[in-house]
Amino acid sequence: MRDFNVRPEIYDFAPYVPGLTIEQIQKQYGLSSVIKLASNENPLGTSPLVQKAISSNAQRAFRYPENHSPRLVEAIAKHAEVSKDCVLVGNGSDEIIDMLFRMMGTPGRSNVVCYEHSFAMYRMCAKLCGLEYREVPRGEGFDLPLDAMAEAADENTAMVIVTSPDNPTGLAASVEDLSVLAGVLPSDCLLVVDEAYIEFAWPPESYSPVQAFDKFDNLVCLRTFSKAYGLAGMRVGYGIMPPQLAGVIKNARIPFTVNLLAEEAALAALEDEVFFNETLSVVMRGREFFTEELAKLGCKVWPSQSNFVMFEPSKPAQAVFKALLKKGIIVRPLGSFGLGKCIRVNVGTDAENRIFIETLAEILNG
Secondary structure: OOOOOOOHHHHHOOOOOOOOOHHHHHHHHOOOOOEEOOOOOOOOOOOHHHHHHHHHHHHHOOOOOOOOOHHHHHHHHHHHOOOHHHEEEEOOHHHHHHHHHHHHOOOOOOEEEEEOOOOHHHHHHHHHOOOEEEEEOOOHHHOOOHHHHHHHOOOOEEEEEEEOOOOOOOOOOOHHHHHHHHHHOOOOOEEEEEOOOHHHOOOHHHOOHHHHHHHOOOEEEEEEOOOOOOOOOOOOEEEEOOHHHHHHHHHHOOOOOOOHHHHHHHHHHHHOHHHHHHHHHHHHHHHHHHHHHHHHOOOEEOOOOOOEEEEEOOOOHHHHHHHHHHOOEEOEEOHHHOOOOOEEEEOOOHHHHHHHHHHHHHHHHO
16 A cells, blocks of 8 residues: 655544435434434525525525625624624535634644544644644533643643534533633634624523624634534634634635635525524423423433433443444434543424434433
């Protein structure tokens, strides 16, 4: 076999493992119907306005999109009530994360601070970019260890990353706590708050620092259209950051990363307030239902500000996961997060939620 001149650490990478698909489970178990509650997708699917926008713009797919998606940037800035110079749109918020790692850190010198049991991409990006990854233990009950993160940062820390609401626990940091953390970090260190699930936090003014963005000069907030807006398959996300940083990154990025149909879909999604509000209603109703019913089944349940709930079942998590699969229900076991005793289940439709709880009850009560 031919040897390629690849950096040695690349051979040590373990690939990111996404949730199982409906098609995979249908084929494996010979099922005609499968309920997927594993990937935190929108329970209502895709907005009718988005579907219309994609269809009506399909004939334009041979054209290049306008670089940096200025129409979408302007719409996001208006929606978030920030200057458009602060908004950077990407191919999912993952692209913004990747660019921050590549452009903020110096290989062999810089470090990034995060906490244990979090989104695997942070560690992957740090390793790919040759940055030290400092992982702080969580607090009691998996609380977000903001004080410990501040203590772990030093003059070589490029970024401190907080996911809020957190994946996979659903816990969220308050605006006050995030403000304190931003204020005590070293002068050249960014506080990056990954807000992929922020639309589900209630009340929103208690959790997102974007509302006071003009008070910070070291804050980056990341958001996505994949969850509340139902565009996971289109890959659209954005960052809100100091305008000088946004400008530097725009100059260095590759062109045309957000495709034409994705931009039109995101614009339509922002317009469809009916779909958005119904999504929030379904999620919050389902989240409360899960929290109450899982506790009744003897499961340990963590309070969530997201569109999913993390719980520890009364039987081994992996066995419960496999039993659910055989009955056509996909959830997410959390062994890959280092939480082998726990399962994450995202809110589905009211009917899907009831079926999940009924099926889980059968498995746990045996």
